[in-house]
Amino acid sequence: MKPASWPRYLDCKKLRSGDAANYWNPPNRDLARGFPLHREALGTDLAAAIERANFLNAHLDAWRKFRSSRPLEIAQPGYGTVAWLFDRYFKSDTYKRSVSDRSDGEYRRALARIEDIPTSTGGRFGDLLAKSVSPGAVDKIYTKLRKGPRRDRVRQANLSIVIAARAWDVVWRAHPSVVHPHGENPWRGVELDTRKATKPAATRAEAYALAVALREIGEEHLGAAALICFEWHMRPEHVLDGRITWSDVRPRERPDSVHIMHHKTGVKGWPPLEDEDRALYPELEAYLASLPRLGSPIVLTSARRGPARPYSHGYAQRRVRDARSRAGLSNCITLDACRHGGLTELARAGATEAESRASSMHKSAHMLHIYQKETDDQRVTAARKRRDFIDQNKSGARVRIERQHKSQNERER
Numbered sequence: 001m002k003p004a005s006w007p008r009y010l011d012c013k014k015l016r017s018g019d020a021a022n023y024w025n026p027p028n029r030d031l032a033r034g035f036p037l038h039r040e041a042l043g044t045d046l047a048a049a050i051e052r053a054n055f056l057n058a059h060l061d062a063w064r065k066f067r068s069s070r071p072l073e074i075a076q077p078g079y080g081t082v083a084w085l086f087d088r089y090f091k092s093d094t095y096k097r098s099v100s101d102r103s104d105g106e107y108r109r110a111l112a113r114i115e116d117i118p119t120s121t122g123g124r125f126g127d128l129l130a131k132s133v134s135p136g137a138v139d140k141i142y143t144k145l146r147k148g149p150r151r152d153r154v155r156q157a158n159l160s161i162v163i164a165a166r167a168w169d170v171v172w173r174a175h176p177s178v179v180h181p182h183g184e185n186p187w188r189g190v191e192l193d194t195r196k197a198t199k200p201a202a203t204r205a206e207a208y209a210l211a212v213a214l215r216e217i218g219e220e221h222l223g224a225a226a227l228i229c230f231e232w233h234m235r236p237e238h239v240l241d242g243r244i245t246w247s248d249v250r251p252r253e254r255p256d257s258v259h260i261m262h263h264k265t266g267v268k269g270w271p272p273l274e275d276e277d278r279a280l281y282p283e284l285e286a287y288l289a290s291l292p293r294l295g296s297p298i299v300l301t302s303a304r305r306g307p308a309r310p311y312s313h314g315y316a317q318r319r320v321r322d323a324r325s326r327a328g329l330s331n332c333i334t335l336d337a338c339r340h341g342g343l344t345e346l347a348r349a350g351a352t353e354a355e356s357r358a359s360s361m362h363k364s365a366h367m368l369h370i371y372q373k374e375t376d377d378q379r380v381t382a383a384r385k386r387r388d389f390i391d392q393n394k395s396g397a398r399v400r401i402e403r404q405h406k407s408q409n410e411r412e413r
Contacts, residue, residue, distance in 0.1 A: 007053035009060075010042075019122070022049035024056050035063055045121045048129070080178045082133065083126035086111045088175070089167035102237035102313055110160040111167065117144055130168075130179050135186045138164075142190050158192045200332035202230065202341035210333055211287065213323035218302060220291055222311060222319055225299045229339040231284045232260050232271060233360045236335035242297030242310045249273075249288065249298075262360075271359065 011023045022042040026035055037056065042049035078084050089095055090108065099107055115126030125141065138161070145157035165187035172179040180186075202210070207230040211223035225239045234244060238261075248259040254270055261268035274280055294300040294308035301309055316335070324333055346356045 007050055008057050010049065010053040012046075019044045020046070022046060022053075024049075024053045026056075026060055030060065030064070035060065043121065043123050043127070045123070078127070080129050080131070081127055082130050083115050083124075085130045085171050085179060086115065086126070086164075086167055088171045092170050092174075094170045100235075100237050106159070107163055110156070110163045113145060113156065113160050114141060114164055117141060130171075131181070133186050135189065138186045138190060142192075146193070154193050158194070161187060161190050161192065199340055200330075200337050201344040202333050202337040204230070204341070204345060206329055206333050207338045207341055208283065209327050210320070210323060210329060210338065213327035213329070214319065217319065217323055217326060219319050219323065221294070221299045221302070222316060223323075224288060224291060225311075225316070226320075226335055226338045227284045227287055228298070229335050230342040231281050232258065233339055233342050234260060235262075235339065236316075237313065239299050239335075240311045240313060240316055242295075242299065244298055245296045246293055246298055247296070249285075269358070 007024075009025050009027070011025055012020050013023065015021050021044055024040045024042055026037065026039070031038065037059070040052075040056065042052050089111075095107075115124060117125040119125055119128065142157055142161055145160055146154055165185060168179065168185045168187050172183060172185070176183060207226055211226045214220065214223035214226065225236065228234055228239050228244060229236055232244075238244070243261070250256070250273060251259065256274050257270040257272050259268070260271055272280060273285065279285065288298065291298070294302070297310065299311065301311055320334060324331065343356065343360055346359060351359070
């Protein structure tokens with residue numbers, strides 16, 4: 001006997017495991033007349049099943065009143081869930097503008113890790129309603145994401161939480177009542193473990209060794225990509241996509257500069273290639289001068305394999321691994337590590353924050369800090385500055401004491 005408050009068309013069946021599975025079954029007469037929604041499994045959580053059944057019944061009543069055969073998004077299975085929220089984020093204009101093709105797969109894997117976490121009721125976390133997720137639940141999700149034998153598990157967990165917070169913000173603006181009526185983002189405020197989140201950075205010697213090895217295996221233009229990432233701090237995906245051309249280097253209107261654009265932020269500038277005394281990037285320019293020009297972009301595949309064309313990111317990664325193995329370089333030496341290494345070298349050279357940001361085309365100092373690594377050189381420089389400060393204060397203190405003694409002696413006379 002069902003309770004009086006039991007929703008219409010909600011059925012409960014006993015499973016072999018002993019659990020009770022809930023289903024919503026609209027009448028066949030409505031289906032025959034064109035009602036667009038069919039039988040839906042509502043899981044084993046009775047409270048959630050009742051809420052969903054009441055929602056579907058309200059839609060059925062509205063359809064009966066107006067006889068609309070057009071399915072509404074809000075009545076589709078999964079509407080308002082965590083998985084739905086992530087899907088809406090991937091389809092948003094904000095995502096398409098801000099996330100590159102190279103990063104797309106990483107973003108989707110990061111959110112899939114959250115969706116696939118099992119819940120205590122036997123379902124997936126992605127099937128829970130987005131507005132039911134609390135900060136405490138997110139903390140537990142973060143703990144689960146960090147568990148595992150892989151060394152990069154912490155970085156993956158951090159990435160999942162950061163991207164989920166961004167997705168929540170984007171979708172909430174379009175669907176505030178569905179995501180959370182009060183606008184409280186539960187994915188923000190998580191205390192992330194950043195001790196292992198720093199990416200590796202290639203040294204100058206490693207970046208140039210990678211370029212030489214790429215040349216030796218017939219990928220001299222891909223070697224130029226490694227050096228452009230290191231010296232001019234361009235993102236690998238933009239170099240591989242052909243977004244730096246031969247006409248950008250010492251053009252007729254700026255023969256002493258190179259035109260660089262940070263395609264993620266839209267910032268562009270003209271880094272100088274020489275000053276009054278010398279060339280500033282002689283090694284890179286010498287490498288570029290040795291390359292055949294296969295087209296307008298600097299980095300293109302060799303014409304030996306057919307018409308010259310931009311590298312696919314997957315093929316470029318494979319060839320970098322081949323060259324890295326040939327040169328005996330660490331597995332962490334990638335095109336991305338070359339870019340990070342160039343930014344790290346800026347910091348080691350004593351460039352100020354403003355100078356580094358101008359060179360890297362970053363809009364904020366916060367993002368620059370992610371790339372500039374703490375080094376022993378920086379610690380030595382900091383210690384020297386501190387010692388200079390102490391010594392100067394000691395010197396000033398001695399002068400003040402001597403003046404006081406002199407003044408006191410004069411008064412006594």
